[in-house]
Each structure stands twice: as C-alpha cells, then as structure tokens.
Amino acid sequence: xxxxxxxxxxxxxxxxxxxxxxxxxxxxxxxxxxxxxxxxxxxxxxxxxxxxxxxxxxxxxxxxxxxxxxxxxxxxxxxxxxxxxxxxxxxxxxxxxxxxxxxxxxxxxxxxxxxxxxxxxxxxxxxxxxxxxxxxxxxxxxxxxxxxxxxxxxxxxxxxxxxxxxxxxxxxxxxxxxxxxxxxxxxxxxxxxxxxxxxxxxx
Numbered sequence: 001x002x003x004x005x006x007x008x009x010x011x012x013x014x015x016x017x018x019x020x021x022x023x024x025x026x027x028x029x030x031x032x033x034x035x036x037x038x039x040x041x042x043x044x045x046x047x048x049x050x051x052x053x054x055x056x057x058x059x060x061x062x063x064x065x066x067x068x069x070x071x072x073x074x075x076x077x078x079x080x081x082x083x084x085x086x087x088x089x090x091x092x093x094x095x096x097x098x099x100x101x102x103x104x105x106x107x108x109x110x111x112x113x114x115x116x117x118x119x120x121x122x123x124x125x126x127x128x129x130x131x132x133x134x135x136x137x138x139x140x141x142x143x144x145x146x147x148x149x150x151x152x153x154x155x156x157x158x159x160x161x162x163x164x165x166x167x168x169x170x171x172x173x174x175x176x177x178x179x180x181x182x183x184x185x186x187x188x189x190x191x192x193x194x195x196x197x198x199x200x201x202x203x
Contacts, residue, residue, distance in 0.1 A: 002189050003019040003020060004018075004020075004021050004023070005021070005023065007023060007024050007025045007026075007027070008179040009025045009026050009120070010023050010025065010028070010029070011027070011029070012029045013028075013029060013031045013169065014029050014030065014031075014034070014035070016032070016034045016057070017033075017101070017138070018035065018037035018089070020037050020038035020039075020091050021035055021036070021037060021040070021041070021152060022039070022040050023041045024043045025041050026043055027041055027042075027043065027045045027046070027047070027102060028039075028044050028045075028047070028111045029047045030047060030048050031048040032049040032053075033047050033048070033050055033051050033053070034051075034052045034053065035047075035053045035071070035120065036054045036057065037055045038055055038056050039055070039058070039059070039127075040056045040058050040059070040115070040145050042059060042062070042063075042079075042168070043061045043062070044061055045059055045063045045064070045065070045128070046063075046064045046065070046143060047064075048065065048067045049067060049068045049185045050066060050068060051068075051071075052202050053065070053070075053071045053097075054070075054073040054074070054114075055073045057071050057073070057074065057076075057077070058075075058076045058077065059071075059136070059172045060077060060078050060079040060120075061079050062079050062080045062170070063079070064082075064083065065083060066083050066084070066085045067085055067107065068084050068085040068107050068108060069085065069109070070110070070111050071072045071112045072111070072115075072116075073115070073198075074115045075112050075115045075116050075117075075136075076112075076116075076118065077112075077118045077121045077139065078119045078120035078121070078122070079120045079121075080121050081120070081121065081123075081124065082121075082122070082123045083125070083126075084108075084110075084125055085107055085108055085109070085110070085111060085124075085126045086106050086126065087108050087125075087126055087127060088106070090103075090104045103202075106164070108126035108127040109126070110124055110126055110127070110129075110130075111128075111133045112129075113129065113130060113131055113134075113148070114122075114133070115132055115133040115165060116130045116131065116132065116133060116135070116136070117134070117135045119136050119137050119138035119139070119140065120138045121138055121139045122139060122142065123136070123140070123142065124142045125126065125141070125142060125143050126151035127145075128146070128151040129146070130146045131145070131146050131147045131148035131149070131150065131182065132141070132148040133148055133149050133163065134147065134149060134150045134151075134152070135149070135152070135163050135167065136146070136147060136148045137152060137157070138155035138157065140152055140153050140154060141154075141156055141157055142155040142157045143156075146159075146163045146196045146197070147159070148195075149162050149163055149165075149170075149195050149197075150177040151163050151165075151169070156163070163171045163186065164179035164180060164182060164184055165184060165197075166180075166181050166183070166184075168180070168181050168182075175187055176188070176198075177195075184199075185197075185199055186198060
C-alpha cells in the first residue's frame with residue numbers, strides 16, 4: 001500500500017489498495033476489497049469484502065459499499081447513498097431462510113459505470129447498472145437500469161434530462177446538443193431514450 005494515506009482511526013484489512021488513495025477517520029475496509037488509485041473515502045464508511053472500487057473514485061461520508069457493488073473509474077458517491085445486494089433479504093439465521101443462504105446465489109450485483117454520480121441519499125436497488133456519466137439525483141430510488149448520460153430523479157427514478165461528461169445539463173436542438181462548458185457534442189437517438197457522444201467541438 002505504497003503512498004496510501006490511512007487515518008489512524010480507520011480499520012483497513014485489505015492490502016489491495018493502490019497508490020494515492022486516502023482513507024479517512026472511522027472507515028472500515030474488510031479483507032478482499034479492491035480499491036484503485038487516487039481514491040478518496042470519507043469518514044464513517046464501511047466497505048464489505050468483495051466490493052470493487054476503481055481509480056479516481058470519491059466516496060463521501062457515511063456510505064456502506066456492500067459485496068457485489070462495483071464502482072468504476074471516476075464515480076462520485078454522495079453522502080449516505082444506500083446500496084443493496086439481495087432482492088429478497090431475510091436473516092440467514094432465520095430457520096426458514098437458511099437453505100437460501102448456503103451459497104452465494106442470492107447475491108445480486110450493482111455496476112456503477114465510469115464517471116457516474118450518485119446524489120446524496122439515493123437508494124440503488126440491486127441487480128442494476130448505472131450507465132457511464134449518468135447522474136442520480138439526491139434521494140432518488142433507482143429500480144431499473146439507468147442509461148449513460150441520463151439525469152434521473154424521483155421514486156421510482158425516471159429520466160428527466162441528459163448531462164454532459166462534465167455534469168452540466170444538455171439542451172438539445174433538432175437532436176443535437178453541444179456542452180457550453182467542455183464543448184462535447186451529443187446526438188439524441190430517434191426514440192429519445194438515449195444519447196451518444198459524437199465528438200469534441202472544433203476549436
């Protein structure tokens with residue numbers, strides 16, 4: 001764990017943490033967690049064995065990242081986001097449920113793809129994928145896959161707008177939008193349910 005900062009009050013049981021990552025106060029990282037380079041993990045976070053965190057990820061205070069959750073490069077997790085990994089949870093100690101928990105077939109994964117943002121207090125139900133550079137609004141409840149570049153809000157979360165890689169909202173005119181800030185250009189598909197990056201604008 002060369003060049004990794006670990007606060008003295010943090011409990012870090014994994015050796016699979018890449019350089020430049022900073023782990024702050026009262027964080028617990030269990031064994032077999034993989035954390036990439038240049039990440040920042042805020043106070044009072046819990047990361048369970050089997051979770052995978054890519055490079056350049058920011059995890060704000062008070063998050064619990066469970067087994068089966070993968071955060072790709074550049075993901076932002078706002079404070080107190082709620083992940084799940086079991087669609088029909090029971091206590092494994094309950095006699096009626098013990099057979100179900102004898103193996104890992106109950107485990108449902110969550111994939112948060114590159115550059116996506118999860119707003120404060122969002123609830124991410126298991127067995128779904130958050131697309132690249134998508135933005136989940138604060139308090140949204142995600143019950144289905146989220147397409148790339150979508151801004152979703154509400155309960156259940158629905159697509160409200162589209163956002164650029166830099167996070168700014170896009171305004172489409174005749175199916176085309178160019179970000180005023182970073183000059184990326186996008187086209188809207190004919191079904192209006194997805195968009196695609198075209199190219200950088202010409203200087």
